[in-house]
Amino acid sequence: MELFADNIEYILGGAIVVLGLLVIGLKDVLCFSFRRVWAISGVVFAESIRRRVLWVTPLAIIGVFIVAQLTKPFDEQDAIRQTLKFSIFATGLIVTLTTIILAATNLPKEIENRVIYTVVTKPTTRLEIIVGKVIGFARVSAAILLIMGLFTWGYLHVRAWSLQGSIKAGLADAQLSQVHRNALQHYREAGLLRVNTYAWSGEPQIFSQPPEGDRRWIPGGDQAKAQFFFDYTSADFTPPGVMPDTPIAMALLVDLSYQQSRTIMPEVDPLSAYGIPLPSNAAAEESTVPSTPTPLLPPRPRLQINIIDSQHNPIARPADLGDARGIMLPATDQFATMMIPLPPAIAGKLVTAGQFAVDVGTSALGTQLSFRLPQDQYQPISLRLINPETNQILGDLVPRAPDPQTLPVRFIGEQGTFGQQLHGDPHNSAIAVFAFRNTDRAVSSDGKINFEMNIGIERTGAEQNVDSDDYTELEIRLADPATGATSPPNIIQAESNRNVFFTMPADLAQNGNFNLLVRNLTTGHWVGLQARSVQLVTGNVLFSWNLFKSLLMLWLMSLLVIIIAMFCSTFLSWPIAIVLAVIILLSNWGIQQLGDMGNELGNQVAQQIFGGNQGQAPQFRVVSSSVNTLNKALQALAKVLPDISQFSAGEQLQRGVNMPWRQLIDAAAVAFGFGIPLTVLAYLFLRNKEVAP
Amino acid sequence: MADNGEAVRTNHLTKVYKDFWGRPKVTALDDLNLTIHRGEVFGLLGPNGSGKSTTIKLLLNLIFPTSGDISVLGYRPDSRLMKEKIGFLPEESYLHRFLNGEETLEFYGKMFRLDRRTLKRRVPELLDIVGLDAKARKRKLREYSKGMARRIGLAQALINNPELILLDEPTTGLDPLGTKEMKDLILSLKQQGKTVLLCSHLLADVQDVCDRITILFRGKMQTLGEVRDLLQVRDIAQIQARGLTAAQLEEVRQFIAKMGAQDATITHPTTTLEDLFVRVVLQKTGENIGAGGVGYAGASGDNAARS
Numbered sequence A: 001m002e003l004f005a006d007n008i009e010y011i012l013g014g015a016i017v018v019l020g021l022l023v024i025g026l027k028d029v030l031c032f033s034f035r036r037v038w039a040i041s042g043v044v045f046a047e048s049i050r051r052r053v054l055w056v057t058p059l060a061i062i063g064v065f066i067v068a069q070l071t072k073p074f075d076e077q078d079a080i081r082q083t084l085k086f087s088i089f090a091t092g093l094i095v096t097l098t099t100i101i102l103a104a105t106n107l108p109k110e111i112e113n114r115v116i117y118t119v120v121t122k123p124t125t126r127l128e129i130i131v132g133k134v135i136g137f138a139r140v141s142a143a144i145l146l147i148m149g150l151f152t153w154g155y156l157h158v159r160a161w162s163l164q165g166s167i168k169a170g171l172a173d174a175q176l177s178q179v180h181r182n183a184l185q186h187y188r189e190a191g192l193l194r195v196n197t198y199a200w201s202g203e204p205q206i207f208s209q210p211p212e213g214d215r216r217w218i219p220g221g222d223q224a225k226a227q228f229f230f231d232y233t234s235a236d237f238t239p240p241g242v243m244p245d246t247p248i249a250m251a252l253l254v255d256l257s258y259q260q261s262r263t264i265m266p267e268v269d270p271l272s273a274y275g276i277p278l279p280s281n282a283a284a285e286e287s288t289v290p291s292t293p294t295p296l297l298p299p300r301p302r303l304q305i306n307i308i309d310s311q312h313n314p315i316a317r318p319a320d321l322g323d324a325r326g327i328m329l330p331a332t333d334q335f336a337t338m339m340i341p342l343p344p345a346i347a348g349k350l351v352t353a354g355q356f357a358v359d360v361g362t363s364a365l366g367t368q369l370s371f372r373l374p375q376d377q378y379q380p381i382s383l384r385l386i387n388p389e390t391n392q393i394l395g396d397l398v399p400r401a402p403d404p405q406t407l408p409v410r411f412i413g414e415q416g417t418f419g420q421q422l423h424g425d426p427h428n429s430a431i432a433v434f435a436f437r438n439t440d441r442a443v444s445s446d447g448k449i450n451f452e453m454n455i456g457i458e459r460t461g462a463e464q465n466v467d468s469d470d471y472t473e474l475e476i477r478l479a480d481p482a483t484g485a486t487s488p489p490n491i492i493q494a495e496s497n498r499n500v501f502f503t504m505p506a507d508l509a510q511n512g513n514f515n516l517l518v519r520n521l522t523t524g525h526w527v528g529l530q531a532r533s534v535q536l537v538t539g540n541v542l543f544s545w546n547l548f549k550s551l552l553m554l555w556l557m558s559l560l561v562i563i564i565a566m567f568c569s570t571f572l573s574w575p576i577a578i579v580l581a582v583i584i585l586l587s588n589w590g591i592q593q594l595g596d597m598g599n600e601l602g603n604q605v606a607q608q609i610f611g612g613n614q615g616q617a618p619q620f621r622v623v624s625s626s627v628n629t630l631n632k633a634l635q636a637l638a639k640v641l642p643d644i645s646q647f648s649a650g651e652q653l654q655r656g657v658n659m660p661w662r663q664l665i666d667a668a669a670v671a672f673g674f675g676i677p678l679t680v681l682a683y684l685f686l687r688n689k690e691v692a693p
Numbered sequence B: 001m002a003d004n005g006e007a008v009r010t011n012h013l014t015k016v017y018k019d020f021w022g023r024p025k026v027t028a029l030d031d032l033n034l035t036i037h038r039g040e041v042f043g044l045l046g047p048n049g050s051g052k053s054t055t056i057k058l059l060l061n062l063i064f065p066t067s068g069d070i071s072v073l074g075y076r077p078d079s080r081l082m083k084e085k086i087g088f089l090p091e092e093s094y095l096h097r098f099l100n101g102e103e104t105l106e107f108y109g110k111m112f113r114l115d116r117r118t119l120k121r122r123v124p125e126l127l128d129i130v131g132l133d134a135k136a137r138k139r140k141l142r143e144y145s146k147g148m149a150r151r152i153g154l155a156q157a158l159i160n161n162p163e164l165i166l167l168d169e170p171t172t173g174l175d176p177l178g179t180k181e182m183k184d185l186i187l188s189l190k191q192q193g194k195t196v197l198l199c200s201h202l203l204a205d206v207q208d209v210c211d212r213i214t215i216l217f218r219g220k221m222q223t224l225g226e227v228r229d230l231l232q233v234r235d236i237a238q239i240q241a242r243g244l245t246a247a248q249l250e251e252v253r254q255f256i257a258k259m260g261a262q263d264a265t266i267t268h269p270t271t272t273l274e275d276l277f278v279r280v281v282l283q284k285t286g287e288n289i290g291a292g293g294v295g296y297a298g299a300s301g302d303n304a305a306r307s
Helices: A002-006 A008-024 A026-030 A034-050 A053-070 A076-112 A115-120 A126-171 A178-190 A282-286 A344-353 A543-569 A574-594 A600-610 A618-639 A651-655 A661-687 B052-059 B080-084 B101-111 B116-130 B146-157 B176-191 B203-209 B227-231 B246-258 B273-285 B299-306
Strands: A195-200 A205-207 A215-219 A224-231 A249-260 A302-309 A314-316 A336-342 A355-361 A367-372 A381-386 A393-397 A409-413 A419-423 A431-436 A448-453 A456-459 A472-479 A490-494 A500-505 A514-520 A525-529 A534-541 B006-018 B024-037 B041-045 B067-072 B086-089 B164-168 B195-199 B212-217 B220-226
Touching (some): A002 A008, A008 A661, A026 A126, A034 A053, A034 A126, A053 A076, A053 A126, A076 A126, A076 A543, A076 A574, A126 A178, A126 A661, A178 A490, A178 A500, A205 A215, A215 A224, A249 A344, A302 A344, A314 A344, A344 A355, A409 A419, A419 A514, A514 A525, A543 A651, A543 A661, A600 A618, B006 B195, B024 B195, B024 B220, B041 B176, B052 B067, B052 B195, B080 B086, B101 B116, B116 B146, B176 B195, B176 B203, B176 B273, B195 B203, B203 B227, B212 B227, B220 B227
Parallel strands (some): B041 B212, B086 B164
Antiparallel strands (some): A215 A367, A224 A355, A224 A409, A249 A336, A302 A355, A419 A525, A431 A514, A448 A500, A456 A525, A472 A490, B006 B024
């Protein structure tokens, strides 16, 4: 049943194709003639061209010229990027508008002015008519794309050539910042139309010091947390041999150690900073870490545990687990296992949710938590199931990721505007680790590998008021995870959202497995990091080739647009067909914007209508459940509608990244996966349509 | 299906047009039983809204019957094999306006999967037959006059050398010369053994070329038979002679009156206005219909026969 629900669109599409072509339309399939189809497509193409459809391309070209002149790029590469963006946008816009109008109007107009009489009375089938028209309009869109592609190629080359003069002038300017100078030098050497192939790490992970063996450290002060995933079903919470209705108690077992490396004064205690008063005897009670018996150490740190469901909605906060300040860590700097009982209400929510994550961190400044991640079954955290009447241990659930190939734990930093934040500190900053695995490398003649970095930088309020071009200083190291060897630091300067190009020695990345360690050395700057913030250059391809792939992507999109418009026009008048085609194209995207919020959407809507304190009122529940049902219906509908976000043609081209074939294959899967069943449906509708008005 | 000499047969053919909700709105054709024999020119007559066009649309599968059966050349109307053997000239020449004459014929030829060599021969031949000159062949159809559009429409109907040709108002928009040429062509097609179904409300045209006719009114067949039989006035006799003087004519009249004839009169026959027009125009231009390649008759008819 789950298999059916997950693949409903393919099952439905396959059923339409089989039923339409092999059962209802078998005779038409057997006498299918590609010669007739090509002749029909030729008429459609010739008619479109002679109606001067291609005149939209000069209009689009003039538009691109004008907009490109009006923009204010922040450097030469950005000028190219913006020109490409306008060009691809204009190309996509005219090809979509043209094809949707042509395809939606063609059949109704041929029926209206009776041209269809002389075609259907010839020995052609209605399947050939539909396929011929689709191919004809696909030829029209290919012609538009060819013209726009040639223009884009030529205009970009002319613009890149003219911008080389600007680069030369910039480099001659002695006042130029070092960051900008480095970028200009790179543009001069590599060219502005370069297209690279890249390798990326996964999401960066934030640690307080570099990982060593199975040990991981995360910084306190809410800079990072360890997130453990649990992927279970409700049935997994009833161990074998236990009756289903047996009450189950639960407790979290957390195995960790901690270190306090920073002395702070009591008045800046983080808990005080939160406005939570310490108990009168707390200071004496909490400053008893035996191994570091210094009176300057802050109070014993507390552990903050949050549990969230798969939609990031909270299941348990620290207050739900006994103390809003968190759970006090044991009075030892050795590894110790803490057992944290879960209230029955929280346990019940975990059983219902099945999929959830446990976040572990500490808000204590100057404290770092340490976890052990051995390769065996041992886990630093587990969920213990207990019989509350006999206190008998029924079993332990260990972290488990939905994808068995991935680790069920990640160490993530605090989320900022630009991604996970890395606080600036010249002496004691956290480390972001980008783990590159099994990557290809393009080693330059001097034994280096090339990286590109693009990060967002936030500053403190005081820094933002300073009118200066201060850059952010980063320390980059390359580490071999197998040996632990680390390269000498490479200090680079970065500015927000500007590409930084740097190299690292290739000798520690021999087999393509390495970690890139990034520290932020500038106090008051918060660096935002994402998975694509740092990319390894693995090779390069021709700009023309990448442009061709982008145009191919647009052609696939236009093919889907044509088929949808043609399908709608087989049973609707052309104005309504255009509107319906647009709705079909955009619905999946629109539903995705609503997001899969589970039952939260209904609650949010009901709360907005009735206020926050009417959770039990019948009206509240009616509205909430109605909205949730509607939301579920829309989510189900989205599965049988095409996802046009798969036709993202300009993103890679603008960024100078080689478009992977995988992306084109995904786009083709959407175009043909939805296009073929819709073509068959269009044929079936036309087959049973009286074409005489 | 077995060939029993019938080109078209309908049994209790009924077509009821319905509204959006599926409720009957108009009965366009009511229980039509019709047989058209192979090799005859059959006229389908009736005033506007009588069901003529509906009958043709049903035969061509452009619309579907509410009840009843249709057989065209022994096939069902949705049969591809049937479409291989028919030609259809619609009421107006509904063709692709952005193609020129040659492209139009090539397109329809490809619908019959005619190969390149056949098309190269067949297209100019048909354009000659319908009288479209070299200049007209290269012009787009949207620039054609109504008469030229009828000619290219007829050419596309003949592209496959059909056994059955359905002509819906074939002379509409044609001048008298063109009308005559069209009628000559219809007769030529009949001589070649082809069946022609003619649908028209220009009764003189039908009378000139049809072997049999039926008259429809309000969706029902009112009469069916051979034109000669239907038009013949059986109680009046007509004698024709050439070279008699007025005195001799008077003697003949008195002789007939003596034999007991009532209301005996002697007059001179008149030609038709169409004949007069054709004669005047041809004398003026000094052209020969058959040799000039501008009409349907004579050599052009022979071309049609050969093809």
